[in-house]
Amino acid sequence: MGLDIRLPIGLLFSVLGLLLSGFGVFSDRAIYQRSLGLNVNLAWGIVLLVFGLIMVVFGNRRSENQHNSADGTGRSAGGQQ
Amino acid sequence: MGTYSLFVLGIGVALKRYMKTSADFFLAGRSIPAWVCGLAFISANLGAQEVIGMGASGAKYGISTSHFYWIGAIPAMVFVGIFMMPFYYGSRARSVPEYLRLRFDEKTRGLNAISFATMTIFSSGISMYAMAKLIQTLHILDAPLRALGLPLSASFHCNVVLSAVVVLIYIVLGGLVSAIYNEVLQFFLIVAGFLPLVFLGLKDVGGWSGIKAQLPSAYTHSWQGMGSAHTNLLGVEWFSLVMGLGFVLSFGYWCTDFLVVQRAMAADSMSAARRTPLIAALPKMVFPFLVILPGLIAVTLPIPQADLTRAGVAGTARSEVFAAGRGLIPPKINETTGLPVLDANGDAVLDYDLAIPNMLVHYFPTGMLGLGLTALLASFMSGMAGNVTAFNTVWTYDIYQAYLHRNASDRHYLWMGRMATVFGIALSVAAAYAATRFNNIMDFLQLVFAFVNAPLFATFLLGMFWKRTTGHAAFAGLLSGTAAAAIHQGLTLPAGATAGIKGGWLAVVHIYPSEMAQNFSTAIWAWSMCFLVTILVSLITKPRKETELTGLVYSLTKHPSEGHLAWHRRPAVLGVIVLALALLLNIIFW
Numbered sequence: 001m002g003l004d005i006r007l008p009i010g011l012l013f014s015v016l017g018l019l020l021s022g023f024g025v026f027s028d029r030a031i032y033q034r035s036l037g038l039n040v041n042l043a044w045g046i047v048l049l050v051f052g053l054i055m056v057v058f059g060n061r062r063s064e065n066q067h068n069s070a071d072g073t074g075r076s077a078g079g080q081q
Numbered sequence: 082m083g084t085y086s087l088f089v090l091g092i093g094v095a096l097k098r099y100m101k102t103s104a105d106f107f108l109a110g111r112s113i114p115a116w117v118c119g120l121a122f123i124s125a126n127l128g129a130q131e132v133i134g135m136g137a138s139g140a141k142y143g144i145s146t147s148h149f150y151w152i153g154a155i156p157a158m159v160f161v162g163i164f165m166m167p168f169y170y171g172s173r174a175r176s177v178p179e180y181l182r183l184r185f186d187e188k189t190r191g192l193n194a195i196s197f198a199t200m201t202i203f204s205s206g207i208s209m210y211a212m213a214k215l216i217q218t219l220h221i222l223d224a225p226l227r228a229l230g231l232p233l234s235a236s237f238h239c240n241v242v243l244s245a246v247v248v249l250i251y252i253v254l255g256g257l258v259s260a261i262y263n264e265v266l267q268f269f270l271i272v273a274g275f276l277p278l279v280f281l282g283l284k285d286v287g288g289w290s291g292i293k294a295q296l297p298s299a300y301t302h303s304w305q306g307m308g309s310a311h312t313n314l315l316g317v318e319w320f321s322l323v324m325g326l327g328f329v330l331s332f333g334y335w336c337t338d339f340l341v342v343q344r345a346m347a348a349d350s351m352s353a354a355r356r357t358p359l360i361a362a363l364p365k366m367v368f369p370f371l372v373i374l375p376g377l378i379a380v381t382l383p384i385p386q387a388d389l390t391r392a393g394v395a396g397t398a399r400s401e402v403f404a405a406g407r408g409l410i411p412p413k414i415n416e417t418t419g420l421p422v423l424d425a426n427g428d429a430v431l432d433y434d435l436a437i438p439n440m441l442v443h444y445f446p447t448g449m450l451g452l453g454l455t456a457l458l459a460s461f462m463s464g465m466a467g468n469v470t471a472f473n474t475v476w477t478y479d480i481y482q483a484y485l486h487r488n489a490s491d492r493h494y495l496w497m498g499r500m501a502t503v504f505g506i507a508l509s510v511a512a513a514y515a516a517t518r519f520n521n522i523m524d525f526l527q528l529v530f531a532f533v534n535a536p537l538f539a540t541f542l543l544g545m546f547w548k549r550t551t552g553h554a555a556f557a558g559l560l561s562g563t564a565a566a567a568i569h570q571g572l573t574l575p576a577g578a579t580a581g582i583k584g585g586w587l588a589v590v591h592i593y594p595s596e597m598a599q600n601f602s603t604a605i606w607a608w609s610m611c612f613l614v615t616i617l618v619s620l621i622t623k624p625r626k627e628t629e630l631t632g633l634v635y636s637l638t639k640h641p642s643e644g645h646l647a648w649h650r651r652p653a654v655l656g657v658i659v660l661a662l663a664l665l666l667n668i669i670f671w
Contacts, residue, residue, distance in 0.1 A: 012266060013273070016452065020449070023447075036285060041446065041448035044273075048273055
């Protein structure tokens with residue numbers, strides 16, 4: 001299929017990661033009492049952001065491979081998962 | 082949640098331009114890489130009933146719940162990948178019922194297609210009902226409803242309608258690819274939402290050793306005490322566990338249910354299709370840690386201060402009600418009196434289904450809580466979408482094209498698939514409302530489906546591996562297996578139940594120690610009856626010519642060679658690795 005699944009996954013998680021870590025930076029420390037004093041929003045937001053960005057990078061690399069492959073089938077040797 | 086919904090719809094829109102033929106719509110054009118199919122394969126099964134239900138069982142039965150994964154799924158997934166996928170993917174069949182027509186005859190296919198289509202509609206309806214009910218219990222939509230000036234009781238209707246519309250749009254636009262992509266997205270969301278929960282929970286109770294120290298040992302051992310039904314929490318002994326769950330039920334589901342098999346049939350090559358269930362088995366093996374552990378942690382914790390937890394106890398005398406609960410699990414509340422429901426011994430009946438939701442509310446602050454609930458929501462939707470895509474395919478290819486309108490153009494069937502999606506969802510909504518009114522009817526239907534499904538694997542096993550099996554035999558075997566299931570259930574009863582929907586409606590000749598033990602035995606009886614009758618009838622009916630069965634039966638099919646593949650892409654190698662890991666997990670948590 002034309003759309004590489006890693007792009008939407010990467011975008012969704014980057015956006016979620018940004019929202020979550022952004023909220024984590026500006027939120028009141030008191031709400032983290034229930035999560036054992038850990039700022040889970042910030043920490044997990046960063047993890048999701050990193051994951052999202054990795055997915056975007058891989059997704060993009062694959063579609064560039066497709067554009068460069070001469071036969072246009074998009075199944076170049078490097079395009080395996 | 083809003084962000085997620087937008088993404089879900091966006092995928093549908095982005096994929097619409099690729100939907101040119103019915104094969105694109107129903108089979109994803111057979112173009113999906115193995116890892117994507119693999120994740121969709123488990124996600125389609127990972128509806129929220131599964132997540133909520135496994136968390137609930139974790140709280141109720143402890144780590145023994147992992148049998149549903151390590152015994153009740155992994156071996157069957159390896160088997161379908163290595164032995165059965167060549168026939169599904171390699172034959173010209175576009176669906177499981179269609180395979181039955183190629184291998185046997187029209188009546189066997191009709192029986193399977195019609196019972197399967199009905200079942201998917203009801204499961205998706207029940208899934209919708211469960212989601213709406215949960216959101217109502219957690220009061221998630223209360224604030225927006227108040228802002229709109231609507232009564233709080235509208236929450237249920239809003240949920241049913243909103244989820245139906247979202248699923249409808251993305252499937253009508255993008256077909257199976259859209260459903261598969263969303264399932265993969267949902268897989269990652271579930272992991273993202275539940276991993277921090279398990280981490281926080283384990284940190285709080287002092288890790289696995291902390292759980293072990295605080296709970297009776299039956300909760301932390303999966304095999305110990307399986308010698309007798311009375312020495313373990315599940316109430317079954319090892320034979321009916323291994324045969325009933327591990328063999329009949331699990332092989333019947335993973336190897337013959339089109340809902341999951343459809344995901345593998347969308348793969349881009351034969352070897353990818355065979356690897357799909359094997360790749361799916363790897364995350365499936367670790368899922369107990371994500372969904373069962375939160376349940377276990379919920380019962381390990383002390384009963385919390387009432388104000389911490391809001392689910393399930395709105396408007397009642399909170400602290401007293403909570404005192405009757407266990408850890409984070411509140412007792413079931415009688416909706417009219419507001420008091421806990423008591424069982425025959427006067428103990429409170431616990432509402433285990435709230436284990437996971439209450440864990441989320443207990444540990445997650447604003448922010449993470451949104452992510453956790455989105456994950457839950459995502460799993461409801463993809464569970465529904467899985468059923469709907471399986472339904473529209475079976476309806477269009479196996480019922481509409483087979484019996485109602487043959488030889489139409491491909492464009493017409495594509496149109497029909499979209500229509501089937503619309504009325505499939507409309508019927509699911511109707512089923513969701515039926516579930517609110519007639520709870521007993523739903524229980525009854527689920528029972529009937531259990532009877533119909535139990536013998537299925539015997540038919541496939543004989544059909545694929547014994548060339549002598551005939552169509553009449555398959556049909557007779559299925560019917561007699563279903564009858565055997567119904568009769569067995571009618572003659573037995575689980576301990577403590579009264580005759581009726583739980584069994585014993587013919588006469589009570591045997592009492593099982595638990596409902597689970599009864600279910601497993603019903604399955605074993607149904608399977609054995611179908612197996613025997615199919616063999617006997619095959620021997621007295623005329624077999625088909627061998628040339629007609631090429632590609633459909635094991636001994637008459639050329640086996641795909643995989644010598645050229647790297648070791649990590651060979652199904653057999655992957656299968657052995659998966660089984661070894663599953664064995665290891667069973668030993669660790671013995």
